Amino acid sequence: MFLHIVFLLSLLSSTSHATVQDFCVADLKGADTPSGYPCKPPANVTSDDFVYTGLAEAANVTNIINAAVTPAFVAQFPGLNGLDLSAARLDLGPGGVIPLHTHPGANELLIVLQGHILAGFISSGNIVYQKVLKKGELMVFPQGLLHFQIAVGKRKALAFPVFSSAFPGLQILDFALFASNFSTPLVTQTTFLDPAIVKKLKGVLGGSG
Amino acid sequence: MFLHIVFLLSLLSSTSHATVQDFCVADLKGADTPSGYPCKPPANVTSDDFVYTGLAEAANVTNIINAAVTPAFVAQFPGLNGLDLSAARLDLGPGGVIPLHTHPGANELLIVLQGHILAGFISSGNIVYQKVLKKGELMVFPQGLLHFQIAVGKRKALAFPVFSSAFPGLQILDFALFASNFSTPLVTQTTFLDPAIVKKLKGVLGGSG
Amino acid sequence: MFLHIVFLLSLLSSTSHATVQDFCVADLKGADTPSGYPCKPPANVTSDDFVYTGLAEAANVTNIINAAVTPAFVAQFPGLNGLDLSAARLDLGPGGVIPLHTHPGANELLIVLQGHILAGFISSGNIVYQKVLKKGELMVFPQGLLHFQIAVGKRKALAFPVFSSAFPGLQILDFALFASNFSTPLVTQTTFLDPAIVKKLKGVLGGSG
Amino acid sequence: MFLHIVFLLSLLSSTSHATVQDFCVADLKGADTPSGYPCKPPANVTSDDFVYTGLAEAANVTNIINAAVTPAFVAQFPGLNGLDLSAARLDLGPGGVIPLHTHPGANELLIVLQGHILAGFISSGNIVYQKVLKKGELMVFPQGLLHFQIAVGKRKALAFPVFSSAFPGLQILDFALFASNFSTPLVTQTTFLDPAIVKKLKGVLGGSG
Amino acid sequence: MFLHIVFLLSLLSSTSHATVQDFCVADLKGADTPSGYPCKPPANVTSDDFVYTGLAEAANVTNIINAAVTPAFVAQFPGLNGLDLSAARLDLGPGGVIPLHTHPGANELLIVLQGHILAGFISSGNIVYQKVLKKGELMVFPQGLLHFQIAVGKRKALAFPVFSSAFPGLQILDFALFASNFSTPLVTQTTFLDPAIVKKLKGVLGGSG
Amino acid sequence: MFLHIVFLLSLLSSTSHATVQDFCVADLKGADTPSGYPCKPPANVTSDDFVYTGLAEAANVTNIINAAVTPAFVAQFPGLNGLDLSAARLDLGPGGVIPLHTHPGANELLIVLQGHILAGFISSGNIVYQKVLKKGELMVFPQGLLHFQIAVGKRKALAFPVFSSAFPGLQILDFALFASNFSTPLVTQTTFLDPAIVKKLKGVLGGSG
Structure with missing residues (x-):
C-alpha cells in the first residue's frame, strides 16, 4: 500500500491549487454582482461561516398580534452566497397573519413546525390554492405569486420557509x-x-x- | 478551389445529422415541461413559425377606457419556445391605465412608441421608481415587482413590452x-x-x- | 369606478390564455427530461398538488439505531417539479448517524428542530468544516461534497434538510x-x-x- | 385595524435589511464579471437608472445608404445589468441593409415599427428562413445564427430588436x-x-x- | 458494527425511490425539448450508454484535402443528454482546413493531439486571436464567434474539440x-x-x- | 459597392462601444464571485490568454506508480473564465490508478488517447457503470458521482478529461x-x-x- 500512498501525495500536490472554489462565502463589504457577492478568501473561511444561529430564538412578538418574519438571506448568512438557497422564520401568535406578499426572486417551500397554518397563493389565472397545514407538512409557492400565511385555531404557530435563491426578495x-x-x-x-x-x-x- | 469544395461537401455530409437543434419551435399539442414545450420536427418548420403578426393591429378598445394588453407569449407565438424572449402590445387611450401587476416569471423592458406614458415600479424596499416616458424611450422593470403604466396627457399611447422569458406570466x-x-x-x-x-x-x- | 371595471374585464379576457405556466406540477407518468417531468394539465391541478404531508410523521425507527431519512423530492411531491427546491426529514435517535454521503445535484441547507446534531462536510481542499447545531440553527453544505450528521448527547434529534433542486440525488x-x-x-x-x-x-x- | 398596523410596522423593521437586491444597476467603473457588472449601491439608484432615452431619436443617417444601428446594451443602459434583456434601434432608409451578422450571446426578437423589412436567418442546416415584415410584426432569430434585415419597397423603415442578454454582442x-x-x-x-x-x-x- | 448495518439497510429502502435522476440518457425517439431529449428509463440504461466509440477511427479522408469533422453530439452519443458537454474529432491532412464557422450554442475548447494547427477566432471587436498549437496544447473559442483551424507544416494533424453543450450546433x-x-x-x-x-x-x- | 462601405463604416463606429464582452478572461488577482473572476480589461487581452500549454508535457511521474493528474482549470487557464469548460491531463503508468473521486461542480467527459483504461462511476442507485476504453473512445461521468480510472494491461495510458465548468472541483x-x-x-x-x-x-x- 505504501507505494500507492506516494502516488496519492504527489497527486495532492499537483491538484491542490486547482480546487479552491467549492464554495464562495460572501464578503459583504465587496460590491455585489448579479450572481452574488465576491468570495471571502478561502483561507479565512471557518466552520462558523456555514452556520447561522439567528433563527434559533422566537422573534420578539407583541402580545396583540404575535407575528414576525426573521430572514436568513445572504445578507444575514454569508455562507449562502452562490448556493441558491435561503430561509426565514415565521412566528405567528393565535390568529397571526403574514399578509399578502411575493418573493420576486425565488420559489418558496414552507415547513410547518407548530400549530395550524392556513396558507395559500393566487395564480396568474386568478385561482386561489390554499390549505390548512399541520406540523411537519410542506407547501410550495411558485416564484412571484401573491401568497399568505395565517395561524388558525387558538394556538400559536411556527414555520420555516426556504427559498430557491440566496436573495429571494420580499x-x-x-x-x-x-x-x-x-x-x-x-x-x-x-x-x-x-x-x-x-x-x-x-x-x-x-x-x- | 475545386479541391477545397470537395472537402466541403464531404464535411457537410458528415455533420448534417448533428446540427438539428438551432431552435425548438413549440409543438403546443405536446405536454410542456419546466423548460418549455417539445419541439416541432425540424422538417415541418417554416419561416412562418418564426414570425408573429398578431400584434400588428391595435386591440379592439372601448371608447371609454381605451386600454388593452395583447400577448405574444409562447402560447401565441410558438417560435419563442426555449428562446427566453416574448412580447406584448399595450394600447392605451387618453388616461388609459394598465393597473398594478407583476410578471412572476420575467423581467420586462418597455418600449414606448406613441404618446406619453407614466410608468413605474415599487421595489421590495417600498420605493417607487417612476418616470414619464416619451416615444422611443425605454424603461426596465425587474422580475416579480408591482408596476403600472398610464397614458398621460390628452393623447392615446402605444407601447411594446418585451420579456426575458417565453412565458413571463401576468x-x-x-x-x-x-x-x-x-x-x-x-x-x-x-x-x-x-x-x-x-x-x-x-x-x-x-x-x- | 364602473368604467374602469369594464376595462379590467376586457383585459382579463385578452390575457387569460397567455398565463398558464406559473407552475408545472409533475405528471410522473410522463417521461422526464433534463429539466424535469412534463406538466400536469393546469385544469387538473388542485391545492393538494402543492402540499406534501409525508414528512409529518417520524419514520419508523428501530430501537437500536434510531435513524432514518425520508425524502420529499419530486418523485414524492410532484408540485416541486421545475421549482429547484426539495426537502427531506431526518429522524435520529441518541447517537444516530447519517453516514458520509453526497447530493450530486444540489446544495443542502439543514434546519435542526430538536436535539443536538454534529454536522460537517469535507472540502475539496480536505478541510473538515463541522459544528454542533442546536434547535433552530442552520448549516449549509455545498453541492457534491461529502457530509454527515450525528445526534450527539443523550437525546434524539430531528432535522429537515432542504435542497436547491427537485431531484438532488443521494x-x-x-x-x-x-x-x-x-x-x-x-x-x-x-x-x-x-x-x-x-x-x-x-x-x-x-x-x- | 390599528393593531394590525402595529404588526406591519414591526414586520417592516425586521425585514428591511434583507431585501436590497431586487435589481443590480451596473457600476460601469467596476470590473465586470461573467454575470455582469458590480451593482451600484441601492441608495444611489434613482428612477433614471431604469430609463434609457438614447433610442428616441433616429440615428444620423446619410442620404445615400440610410441605415444605422444604435445599441442599448448594458454599457449604454446600466439598469439592464443582470436582467437578461437589451435592445437596439434600426434606422433603415429605402433599400437600407443591415448586413449579415450574428449575436454570439443572445437570441433576438425584432419588432418592426415602420416600413417593410425583409428579414431572415440561416440555420445550421443551411436553410434560409425569411419573410417580409410589416409594421407591428415580430420575427425571432435564434442565438448565434447569421441573419440580416433589408428595407424593401420605396419607404424607409424602423425596427427595434430586443435581445435575451444585457450584452448580446454583435x-x-x-x-x-x-x-x-x-x-x-x-x-x-x-x-x-x-x-x-x-x-x-x-x-x-x-x-x- | 452489525447494528449500524441494520440502520444502513433501512436507510437504503427508504430512499431508493428518490434517487433515480443522476443522469438522463436520451431517448432519441422522443420529442426533444429546449433542455434536451426525454430520458431513457433508468432500468434500461447500461454502461454502453455512457461510452462512445465513434471517434476512435480517423474519418475517411480523401488524399487531396485530408480533412473531416466527426461529431459526438447528443444525437450520436445519447449519454450526453442534459450534461452540457459534447465533443468531435478533427482529422486534418497537411494543409487541411476547417473553414470559418461558428457554434451557435456552445463554447469550444480544442485539444490538439497531433501535428501543428493554426487556430483562431474573430471577436465582435474585429480582432483576430490566433496561435499555432502543438500536441497537447489547448485553445478556447467563445460561443458564436467565427473561428477556423488549419494544419500547418507538412504533417497531418488531429484534434478533439469539446463543447459546453450537448447540441452545440455548427x-x-x-x-x-x-x-x-x-x-x-x-x-x-x-x-x-x-x-x-x-x-x-x-x-x-x-x-x- | 463604395456606397455600401460608407454605410458599413458608420455602422461600425456606432456599435463599437457596445460589443466588448464576447469573453471574460479572468483577472486572477481580483476577488472571484459565484460566476467566476472579474474580467481582464479587453485591451490587455492577447491570443495567449486563450491558449494553454501546460498540459503538453507528461507529468513527472514516479517509476513506481506512474500516475498523475494535471489540471487546466480557470486558476491555471484564465481564458476559461465564464465559459463553462475546463480540462485536465491524466498520465497513467501500467496499472496506474486514479482513485475514487468526485467533481462536485461539473460533469466530466473523458477522452482516451493512449492505452487501455478501465473507467467507471457509481450511481445514486448503487449501480456501477464501467467499461474498458481504448484510444479515441469517450466516457461521460455525471456530476458529483464517485468514479475512477485505471490503466489496464501492461501499457501506460493517457487521457484528457474535460469538464462542464471552469472550476469543477476535485x-x-x-x-x-x-x-x-x-x-x-x-x-x-x-x-x-x-x-x-x-x-x-x-x-x-x-x-x-
Whole structure:
C-alpha cells in the first residue's frame, strides 16, 4: 500500500491549487454582482461561516398580534452566497397573519413546525390554492405569486420557509401600496381603491405622496 | 478551389445529422415541461413559425377606457419556445391605465412608441421608481415587482413590452384580489381592507368566496 | 369606478390564455427530461398538488439505531417539479448517524428542530468544516461534497434538510462501495482498503462483485 | 385595524435589511464579471437608472445608404445589468441593409415599427428562413445564427430588436473578414474567396494583415 | 458494527425511490425539448450508454484535402443528454482546413493531439486571436464567434474539440452562403460580394436561389 | 459597392462601444464571485490568454506508480473564465490508478488517447457503470458521482478529461477521509471502518484529528 500512498501525495500536490472554489462565502463589504457577492478568501473561511444561529430564538412578538418574519438571506448568512438557497422564520401568535406578499426572486417551500397554518397563493389565472397545514407538512409557492400565511385555531404557530435563491426578495402588498412614496392619485388609478381609503391606510402605515 | 469544395461537401455530409437543434419551435399539442414545450420536427418548420403578426393591429378598445394588453407569449407565438424572449402590445387611450401587476416569471423592458406614458415600479424596499416616458424611450422593470403604466396627457399611447422569458406570466393585482375565488374574510385578513370594500369590488369584478 | 371595471374585464379576457405556466406540477407518468417531468394539465391541478404531508410523521425507527431519512423530492411531491427546491426529514435517535454521503445535484441547507446534531462536510481542499447545531440553527453544505450528521448527547434529534433542486440525488458512501456491484478488486484498487475489509463489509451490506 | 398596523410596522423593521437586491444597476467603473457588472449601491439608484432615452431619436443617417444601428446594451443602459434583456434601434432608409451578422450571446426578437423589412436567418442546416415584415410584426432569430434585415419597397423603415442578454454582442460578417487584422491568406484559406476580392474589400473597409 | 448495518439497510429502502435522476440518457425517439431529449428509463440504461466509440477511427479522408469533422453530439452519443458537454474529432491532412464557422450554442475548447494547427477566432471587436498549437496544447473559442483551424507544416494533424453543450450546433460560413437556398441577390446585398462570385461558388457548392 | 462601405463604416463606429464582452478572461488577482473572476480589461487581452500549454508535457511521474493528474482549470487557464469548460491531463503508468473521486461542480467527459483504461462511476442507485476504453473512445461521468480510472494491461495510458465548468472541483475520497483533519472517531462513525484501519491510513497519508 505504501507505494500507492506516494502516488496519492504527489497527486495532492499537483491538484491542490486547482480546487479552491467549492464554495464562495460572501464578503459583504465587496460590491455585489448579479450572481452574488465576491468570495471571502478561502483561507479565512471557518466552520462558523456555514452556520447561522439567528433563527434559533422566537422573534420578539407583541402580545396583540404575535407575528414576525426573521430572514436568513445572504445578507444575514454569508455562507449562502452562490448556493441558491435561503430561509426565514415565521412566528405567528393565535390568529397571526403574514399578509399578502411575493418573493420576486425565488420559489418558496414552507415547513410547518407548530400549530395550524392556513396558507395559500393566487395564480396568474386568478385561482386561489390554499390549505390548512399541520406540523411537519410542506407547501410550495411558485416564484412571484401573491401568497399568505395565517395561524388558525387558538394556538400559536411556527414555520420555516426556504427559498430557491440566496436573495429571494420580499414585497409586502400593503407596504408597497401604503408605506411607500407611491402617490395617492396613482394608487387610486392603478388599484381602483377610493382615495379616502388609500389616504387612511397611508396615514397609519406612514406612506407619503 | 475545386479541391477545397470537395472537402466541403464531404464535411457537410458528415455533420448534417448533428446540427438539428438551432431552435425548438413549440409543438403546443405536446405536454410542456419546466423548460418549455417539445419541439416541432425540424422538417415541418417554416419561416412562418418564426414570425408573429398578431400584434400588428391595435386591440379592439372601448371608447371609454381605451386600454388593452395583447400577448405574444409562447402560447401565441410558438417560435419563442426555449428562446427566453416574448412580447406584448399595450394600447392605451387618453388616461388609459394598465393597473398594478407583476410578471412572476420575467423581467420586462418597455418600449414606448406613441404618446406619453407614466410608468413605474415599487421595489421590495417600498420605493417607487417612476418616470414619464416619451416615444422611443425605454424603461426596465425587474422580475416579480408591482408596476403600472398610464397614458398621460390628452393623447392615446402605444407601447411594446418585451420579456426575458417565453412565458413571463401576468398577475393583475385587482383580479387576484377581486376576480378570483379568494374569500372575502381572507382578503380582509391579508390586506387590511374593509370587508365592505372587498365585497363591493368582488361584486363588480366577479370574484367569489 | 364602473368604467374602469369594464376595462379590467376586457383585459382579463385578452390575457387569460397567455398565463398558464406559473407552475408545472409533475405528471410522473410522463417521461422526464433534463429539466424535469412534463406538466400536469393546469385544469387538473388542485391545492393538494402543492402540499406534501409525508414528512409529518417520524419514520419508523428501530430501537437500536434510531435513524432514518425520508425524502420529499419530486418523485414524492410532484408540485416541486421545475421549482429547484426539495426537502427531506431526518429522524435520529441518541447517537444516530447519517453516514458520509453526497447530493450530486444540489446544495443542502439543514434546519435542526430538536436535539443536538454534529454536522460537517469535507472540502475539496480536505478541510473538515463541522459544528454542533442546536434547535433552530442552520448549516449549509455545498453541492457534491461529502457530509454527515450525528445526534450527539443523550437525546434524539430531528432535522429537515432542504435542497436547491427537485431531484438532488443521494449517494451514500458505504452503499456505493459495499452495497453495489462494485467488484472487490476494484474497490481495493481505488480506495486502498484491504480486500478482507471490503469483503467483510460487502458481506454484511449485500454488495456483489 | 390599528393593531394590525402595529404588526406591519414591526414586520417592516425586521425585514428591511434583507431585501436590497431586487435589481443590480451596473457600476460601469467596476470590473465586470461573467454575470455582469458590480451593482451600484441601492441608495444611489434613482428612477433614471431604469430609463434609457438614447433610442428616441433616429440615428444620423446619410442620404445615400440610410441605415444605422444604435445599441442599448448594458454599457449604454446600466439598469439592464443582470436582467437578461437589451435592445437596439434600426434606422433603415429605402433599400437600407443591415448586413449579415450574428449575436454570439443572445437570441433576438425584432419588432418592426415602420416600413417593410425583409428579414431572415440561416440555420445550421443551411436553410434560409425569411419573410417580409410589416409594421407591428415580430420575427425571432435564434442565438448565434447569421441573419440580416433589408428595407424593401420605396419607404424607409424602423425596427427595434430586443435581445435575451444585457450584452448580446454583435459580429458583422464583412467587418470580421475585411475590417479586421485577419490576414488575406487566412481569409482566403478559410472562406475560399479569391485573394483579389479579399484585398479589394480590405482596402475599402480598412482591414489589415 | 452489525447494528449500524441494520440502520444502513433501512436507510437504503427508504430512499431508493428518490434517487433515480443522476443522469438522463436520451431517448432519441422522443420529442426533444429546449433542455434536451426525454430520458431513457433508468432500468434500461447500461454502461454502453455512457461510452462512445465513434471517434476512435480517423474519418475517411480523401488524399487531396485530408480533412473531416466527426461529431459526438447528443444525437450520436445519447449519454450526453442534459450534461452540457459534447465533443468531435478533427482529422486534418497537411494543409487541411476547417473553414470559418461558428457554434451557435456552445463554447469550444480544442485539444490538439497531433501535428501543428493554426487556430483562431474573430471577436465582435474585429480582432483576430490566433496561435499555432502543438500536441497537447489547448485553445478556447467563445460561443458564436467565427473561428477556423488549419494544419500547418507538412504533417497531418488531429484534434478533439469539446463543447459546453450537448447540441452545440455548427454553422459553416461557406455553406450558409453558398450551399443554402439563400438567393444570390440577397447574398450580394448582405455581404457586398459581387453576384458573379456568389453564383460561381453556389454553382460548385450546390446552393440555390 | 463604395456606397455600401460608407454605410458599413458608420455602422461600425456606432456599435463599437457596445460589443466588448464576447469573453471574460479572468483577472486572477481580483476577488472571484459565484460566476467566476472579474474580467481582464479587453485591451490587455492577447491570443495567449486563450491558449494553454501546460498540459503538453507528461507529468513527472514516479517509476513506481506512474500516475498523475494535471489540471487546466480557470486558476491555471484564465481564458476559461465564464465559459463553462475546463480540462485536465491524466498520465497513467501500467496499472496506474486514479482513485475514487468526485467533481462536485461539473460533469466530466473523458477522452482516451493512449492505452487501455478501465473507467467507471457509481450511481445514486448503487449501480456501477464501467467499461474498458481504448484510444479515441469517450466516457461521460455525471456530476458529483464517485468514479475512477485505471490503466489496464501492461501499457501506460493517457487521457484528457474535460469538464462542464471552469472550476469543477476535485474531491478524492482517500484524501477526504485520511489526509484531512477529519477526526478518527468521526471517520469511524460515518464510514463504519474500524478505527485501526483509519489510524493506519491517516498515519501514512498525513491526516490529523
